Amino acid sequence: LQLDGEQIKLAIQKDGRLTEATLQLLRTAGLQFESAKQRLFSVCRNFPLAILYVRDDDIPEYVADGVADLGIVGQNLVREAERPVEELLPLNYGHCTLMVAVPRESHIQAVEQLAGCKIATSYPVTTRQFFQERGINVDITTISGSVELAPTLGVSTAIVDLVSSGSSLKLNDLVPLESVLQSQAALIANPTTFKDEQKSIKSIILNRLLMRLNGVINARS
Ligand code: PRT
Ligand code: ZN
Secondary structure: OOOOOOOEEEEEEOOOOOHHHHHHHHHHOOOOOOOOOOOOEEEOOOOOEEEEEEOHHHHHHHHHHOOOOEEEEEHHHHOOOOOOOEEEEEOOOOOEEEEEEEEHHHOOOOHHHHOOOEEEEOOHHHHHHHHHHOOOOOEEEEOOOOHHHOOOOOOOOEEEEEEOOOHHHHHOOEEEEEEEEEEOEEEEEOOOOOOOOOOOHHHHHHHHHHHHHHHHHHHHO
């Protein structure tokens, strides 16, 4: 293990929806590394970068802490972070929408009708902000999984959850009311790592990495 000051550390999702596209982006950018599933990290052979494989929920925190200098994670999680991280580059994959949804049978047609109601979500910060901005008073219940089941279980009147194809909503007899946030994967950075000394080795490495990633993203669009 040679995680020294002359390389930067990038945290990515170990095993989930963003993993394959993230590994492909890094490889297309010319980075060479092993990525066997059991690994906790890889060191690039041809670039001063170490890749840490972690749960996506931990990525904003690791980056805020400086455990990792950079991360690749959904903007939906960046907005929930307790401490600020800097968003450097949207990556144009992992697209999804954080949506307010209600049971079809409820006949609720506008978010204003949810005043005084319970809302179940895994995204309490973003949800609270959305309803506050609208001046709608709601009671937010945070649950970590199977949010789509909350109305059926009598836990909440509505949910705020991620949607991509919409088939999960359909399957649970839910209909979308309004979009709270459009999200995609993004490269995030510790707000101070690259600011302290503009000419530091880490800043030089980051700029080279950004050039490579921009090259891939621009070539795709
Ligand atoms: O294990 P780990 O904690 O790392 O992963 P995870 O299970 O918490 O996250 P994961 O892999 O499910 O999602 C990682 C990121 O992918 C999310 O944070 C989003 O940024 C992004 N993403 C894109 C999505 C979806 N699309 C998505 N559809 N995350 C979740 N979903 C859920 C959705 O809520 C629904 O339950 O997938 C289900 C199917 O969605 P539909 O609309 O296609 O039916
Ligand atoms: Zn997760």
